Amino acid sequence: IAGITQAPTSQILAAGRRMTLRCTQDMRHNAMYWYRQDLGLGLRLIHYSNTAGTTGKGEVPDGYSVSRANTDDFPLTLASAVPSQTSVYFCASSDSKMGGNEQFFGPGTRLTVL
Amino acid sequence: GQNIDQPTEMTATEGAIVQINCTYQTSGFNGLFWYQQHAGEAPTFLSYNVLDGLEEKGRFSSFLSRSKGYSYLLLKELQMKDSASYLCAPMDSNYQLIWGAGTKLIIKP
Numbered sequence: 001i002a003g004i005t006q007a008p009t010s011q012i013l014a015a016g017r018r019m020t021l022r023c024t025q026d027m028r029h030n031a032m033y034w035y036r037q038d039l040g041l042g043l044r045l046i047h048y049s050n051t052a053g054t055t056g057k058g059e060v061p062d063g064y065s066v067s068r069a070n071t072d073d074f075p076l077t078l079a080s081a082v083p084s085q086t087s088v089y090f091c092a093s094s095d096s097k098m099g100g101n102e103q104f105f106g107p108g109t110r111l112t113v114l
Numbered sequence: 115g116q117n118i119d120q121p122t123e124m125t126a127t128e129g130a131i132v133q134i135n136c137t138y139q140t141s142g143f144n145g146l147f148w149y150q151q152h153a154g155e156a157p158t159f160l161s162y163n164v165l166d167g168l169e170e171k172g173r174f175s176s177f178l179s180r181s182k183g184y185s186y187l188l189l190k191e192l193q194m195k196d197s198a199s200y201l202c203a204p205m206d207s208n209y210q211l212i213w214g215a216g217t218k219l220i221i222k223p
Binding site: 035040041042043044045048065069079082090100101102103104105106108 | 118143145155156157158159162164178192201203205208210211212213215216
């Protein structure tokens with residue numbers, strides 16, 4: 001059982017390019033999340049999905065989009081990358097969004113936008 | 115607004131005990147999580163408190179006081195592998211985790 005995987009591990013991207021970060025979980029979790037983590041700041045929620053077919057905006061959604069066509073996959077797309085999107089991106093999942101359900105994290109994608 | 119406050123960095127000695135404090139202000143409350151994050155790795159779950167009091171899990175314990183907006187993580191018998199960042203994350207009324215910047219714990223021999 002892999003748990004939750006992300007691809008790519010790292011990426012250097014030219015500003016203005018489109019990029020999709022992939023996230024797949026095999027735990028049949030209903031809820032999935034995308035966070036970014038920047039030095040000195042806490043994890044910030046970009047988008048989330050409480051169940052397949054639904055998505056919602058988090059704290060910092062601008063410049064990002066997501067889709068949740070099925071339970072397992074939750075890709076994050078940067079339509080036109082900007083240098084301020086340089087960050088480490090973590091995908092996470094939980095059985096449900098309700099309290100007490102721990103979030104399991106993928107290994108992260110380190111993205112550099114030049 | 116929502117706010118999490120925890121020390122930026124702490125240093126402790128191998129074999130000792132350390133307490134990492136966290137104070138929070140959130141819109142509603144649905145429990146509080148502690149996560150451990152080693153450098154360059156993903157966060158991993160340590161504990162969850164929803165009621166006041168102490169939850170013990172091996173060498174790690176977590177305490178919550180909802181009326182004070184306060185939690186702490188207690189690590190006993192410190193080992194070198196405990197060198198990591200510890201993230202405090204209360205859950206708000208929308209069931210979203212509000213993450214602190216984390217406390218970097220440095221363990222010295």
